Amino acid sequence: MKQAVKERIYLSSPHLGEEEQLFVQAAFTSNWIAPLGPNVDAFEEELAAYVGSGHAAAVSSGTAAIHLALELLGVTKGDVVFCSSLTFVASANPILYQGAEPVFIDSEPDSWNMSPVALEEALIEAKRENKLPKALVVVNLYGQSADYSRIRPLCQQYGIPIVEDAAESLGSTYQGNQTGTFGQFGVFSFNGNKIITTSGGGMLVSDNKEAIQRAKFLATQAREPEIYYQHQTLGYNYRLSNILAGIGRGQLRVLDDRVQARRNVFQRYEEELRSWAGIVFMPELQESYSNRWLTALTLDKAELGVTRLDLIHALGLENIEARPVWKPLHLQPLFTGCRYYRHEGRSVSEELFRDGLCLPSGSNLTSEQQERVLEVFKETVSNAPSAKGIAQERVSL
């Protein structure tokens, strides 16, 4: 018998609090329906205070924030920029905007983030070839901080500034400090699927006051302070609207709750699935506290008899959204020909892509919805042909 279509369960959907509408209403009432305005200023101050960074510039997206960071670091045509390979394409696109050359660094198994071992190898080789990078874009995947206790000293040694892509890790900490504060620049995103959202938006943070002032200047078409329109620098239209900043202010007030809720989602999945041989959850580095933006795990096909694509398919039939772990950027056709440094002779990012799965992780996921996910998950694995009995590759990458 055909059942009615079940209510859709999303990977990560927006979750509004109580105060967003008040801030947006204030923008309407005062007719600040513009880019810039009191909500923008307040959002910048409030976010900078939350993460413990000196200054912040609200912009139209996380991608725009990364682009501005590279521009401020003087990245230009022909320069090299190192970047995590296991990430969303937005981490590296701005490198191409600048006409620079990305070099991709593998992940390490302990954090799934940039391997300090591969990074050091890449730095040694770059130094030898006299092609040291102008900047390093390090990603905090799914909310998990990269290992800055090892990455930072390497960057200091070689004089390479860090752009911390904390788009997915707002609210996470490492060694007691908020992520986004470990480099010269930190980047956050408020895209609709992130832990808090403005429907679209981003933030660039830094302790460097002049750099943030310059970012705001570049983000408003680099308009010189004259009565007429005077331009001598190439600028961008990257500022955040005062309405969206109002949503952000409301969201910031519930951020800690959202982090706790996502951690609870992770914990439930982990408690129910960790005893299954062949399932490994994304680790949490020592001294780090992840916002668990997405619950990610790897599946050993030999143990379980199913691949992540089998599970994504089975969940999809039940109207549940699940996704593979990011496809590494060095495998993307867009970046064909770019260099890639592996971790200790293996490619951890490719292994994680091959085996990695992200489960619905929204902070508004109900207990019943999580139960549905777990039921389909367990049923699919239980019904899998036994590991040894798999005759053929059922799904290929």
Ligand SMILES: *Cc1c(COP(=O)(O)O)cnc(C)c1O
């Ligand atoms: C979402 C995301 C971005 C880009 O943010 P937008 O606001 O969508 O431009 C950059 N890097 C990572 C790792 C992301 O997940």
